[in-house]
Amino acid sequence: MRHTGPNGRPGTPPPVPGRPFSLSLSSLGSALGSPARSAAFALCAVLFALVTWQATAGGPPRAADERLGRALAGRGPEPLTEFLADLGGMPVALPVLAVVIGYVIRRGGRGEAGRVLAVGVTMAAVPALVVPLKLWIDRQGPLTDATGYYPSGHTATAMVAYGGAALLLTPYAGRRATVPVAVVLTLATGTGLVLRGYHWPLDVLGSVLLCGMLLLVLTRVLDRLRERVQEPVQGPVQGRATEPPARRPGRSDRPEPPTESRQPRPPSP
Numbered sequence: 001m002r003h004t005g006p007n008g009r010p011g012t013p014p015p016v017p018g019r020p021f022s023l024s025l026s027s028l029g030s031a032l033g034s035p036a037r038s039a040a041f042a043l044c045a046v047l048f049a050l051v052t053w054q055a056t057a058g059g060p061p062r063a064a065d066e067r068l069g070r071a072l073a074g075r076g077p078e079p080l081t082e083f084l085a086d087l088g089g090m091p092v093a094l095p096v097l098a099v100v101i102g103y104v105i106r107r108g109g110r111g112e113a114g115r116v117l118a119v120g121v122t123m124a125a126v127p128a129l130v131v132p133l134k135l136w137i138d139r140q141g142p143l144t145d146a147t148g149y150y151p152s153g154h155t156a157t158a159m160v161a162y163g164g165a166a167l168l169l170t171p172y173a174g175r176r177a178t179v180p181v182a183v184v185l186t187l188a189t190g191t192g193l194v195l196r197g198y199h200w201p202l203d204v205l206g207s208v209l210l211c212g213m214l215l216l217v218l219t220r221v222l223d224r225l226r227e228r229v230q231e232p233v234q235g236p237v238q239g240r241a242t243e244p245p246a247r248r249p250g251r252s253d254r255p256e257p258p259t260e261s262r263q264p265r266p267p268s269p
Helices: 020-032 037-055 058-070 077-087 090-137 152-174 176-195 201-230
Strands: none
Touching: 020 077, 020 090, 020 201, 037 058, 037 090, 058 176, 058 201, 077 176, 090 152, 090 201, 152 176, 152 201, 176 201
C-alpha cells in the first residue's frame, strides 16, 4: 500500500514500524564497548533523571531526603567531617590529579598524551555540567537560605578527579588497586558534606549518578586509546609476493672461469 501524493500520484510507502529503543541500546552498547557498561550508563541516566525530578518538583522522596539531611547534619567530630568534605575541593582534588598525570607522563612518555588529554577534558566538563544544573534547579541548602545546591559540586569534583587518576594509573598498578581508593575518597567526600550540613543526601546522589556516566564514557575512551598504542605494526600485505633484498656480490658469488678439458699428448716417437 502506498500513500497517494498530490493530484492522485503515487507517493511514498508508509513508514515501517521499527525498534528505535532496541536500536538505541545497541548503538549505545557499541559506543561504550560492552553491554555491561551500556547497561550501567542507562541505569545512571534513568536514576539521575528521577533524582533530579524529585529535587525539582518536591514530593515524598524530597521530604524524606530533607528529614534525613537535618537528622545527620552536625553529627560526628567536626574536624574529621570538615576534612572529609574538603577532599572534594579543587585545592585538594586537582593537585592529586596533577601529580598522577605527571607520574603517568614520566612512565609512559608521549604515548600517554591522549589518555591524559581525555581525563583533562572530562575534568573540565564537570563545571560545564554542574553549574547550569545548579542555576536551573536552584535548590535551597540544608542550613542556609542560599540556593544552588543541587547537584553537589564537591562530590562531582572528587569523583571525576580521583576516578580519572585511578583510571590513568590502572595500566601501571592494576584496577583492583586504584579504583577502590577512588571509590572510598568519593564516598568519604559525600559523607563529610552531608554530616557537615553542606548538602542534602540527594545532592550527593545526583552528582554520583551524573559523574558515573562521565566516567563510563571516559573508561571507554581510555581503553580505546590504550588499544591503539598497543597495536602491533602490520607486516607486508598478504597475497603480494615479496622479493628478497638484493645483496652485493661477494667473493663466493663471482662466476668461476670455465675449465678447459685437456686431452693427453701422444707419446713422442
